[in-house]
Amino acid sequence: MNSTTALDILAKKGYKITDKREKIAQIFWKNNRFLSARAVHNVMKVDSPSLSLDTVYRNIRLFEELGILEATELNREKHYRFTCTDHHHPLICIHCGTVKKIDICPMDHLFDLPEGFLVTGHKFEIYGHCSDCHS
Structure with a gap:
C-alpha cells in the first residue's frame, strides 16, 4: 500500500481527504515501518504545533478500521504500518x-x-x- 491508495480508500468510503489525513498517510509511506501514534504526532506537530494527540489517534483508528493500517503491540503500546497486500x-x-x-x-x-x-x-x-x- 502507498499513500495514494490509502487516500483513495478513504475517499471511496466517503471520508474527506484532509491535510492531516494526507500527512498521516505520507508519514507511514515514507517511514515504511511500525510507528506509534505518538511518533506520528511528533512529526506532525512540527508543522502544526496545536495538533492534538487525540486527533492523530482518531485518524489512525479510522485508517485501521478501513484496513489501511495494521497494528502490532511493541513495548505495551500499539504501533501501526500500512497493511501489506501479500502473504508473509x-x-x-x-x-x-x-x-x-x-x-x-x-x-x-x-x-x-x-x-x-x-x-x-x-x-x-x-x-x-x-x-x-x-x-
Whole structure:
C-alpha cells in the first residue's frame, strides 16, 4: 500500500481527504515501518504545533478500521504500518519498528488441527532487534 491508495480508500468510503489525513498517510509511506501514534504526532506537530494527540489517534483508528493500517503491540503500546497486500510474516524490531519479511508460513506445517476446526486467518510475528539496533 502507498499513500495514494490509502487516500483513495478513504475517499471511496466517503471520508474527506484532509491535510492531516494526507500527512498521516505520507508519514507511514515514507517511514515504511511500525510507528506509534505518538511518533506520528511528533512529526506532525512540527508543522502544526496545536495538533492534538487525540486527533492523530482518531485518524489512525479510522485508517485501521478501513484496513489501511495494521497494528502490532511493541513495548505495551500499539504501533501501526500500512497493511501489506501479500502473504508473509514479519520480523519486527522492537526498538525502531523496522520490518523484514520471512517468506515461509508456519501454517504450512500445521497438520494436526482439531477435527472440525476451520482456520479463517492467522497472524505470526517475530520480535527482536534489527542489526542497526542491537549493536
